[in-house]
Amino acid sequence: GETAEQMAKSWGINREQQDALAHRSHQLAAKAWEEGKLSAEVMTAYAPPFREPLEQDNNIRKNSTLADYQKLRPAFDRKHGTVTAANSTPLTDGAAAVILMTESRAKELGLTPLGYLRSYAFTAIDVWQDMLLGPxxxxxxxxxxxxxxxxxxxxxxxxxxFAAQTLANLQCLASERFAREVLGRSQATGEVDESKFNVLGGSIAYGHPFAATGARMITQTLHELRRRGGGFGLVTACAAGGLGAAMIVEAE
Structure with missing residues (x-):
């Protein structure tokens, strides 16, 4: 949270931008559930006190308005901050799994691949500044x-x-200056098309059970690619310790 505050201040990201992204995340996640897009990916779970089954993500704010987000107070820098509980991902319980194998092994087992791993990359940066710029x-x-x-x-x-971390990464991907002066590259990675970005909502809505988030993102992306007739998808995340991960997946 303190790093998210630092990044918001360093990259000029205001409270309104953060709340808008968080609201978008919840709205898209709610829509994905309503349209039945996630039911094939999620199994019903039973947890104490076992009064009712857990069939859907229970963190998603289905009926919230943007004004609701603006009511919360900053959670970390309480005097001048912009990062709140509403524009941050909650720590939730969860589990996820994916099976990774060669295509030849899948054929031997009679399995049809959900998708293919085209490439991946891991990076690490200093933790003292912009620690969550991994993507x-x-x-x-x-x-x-x-x-x-x-x-x-x-x-x-x-x-x-955090919404601040997400917006900072989007800003850096589009920045020629960041590409040249920080990454040592000749040009920016590019500006992200919002119509392609986190189209089913993201971690702010679904929550972040640490080890399960990556598998959730991969699974959701591959299923959505197949619904759209195939193509390439980028799955990317930051992590504590200045780590970054990115994966290009492909579905037919």
């Missing part, structure tokens, strides 16, 4: 290794640790 560092590497550009992607799914 801005790892994405250009993954794209380069896949032989693709941002424009070639059908979908982009970025982990929403």
């Amino acid at each position: 801005a560092w790892s994405t250009p590497l993954a794209l380069e290794r896949a032989g693709l550009t941002l424009a070639d992607l059908t979908l982009i799914d970025m982990h929403e640790a």
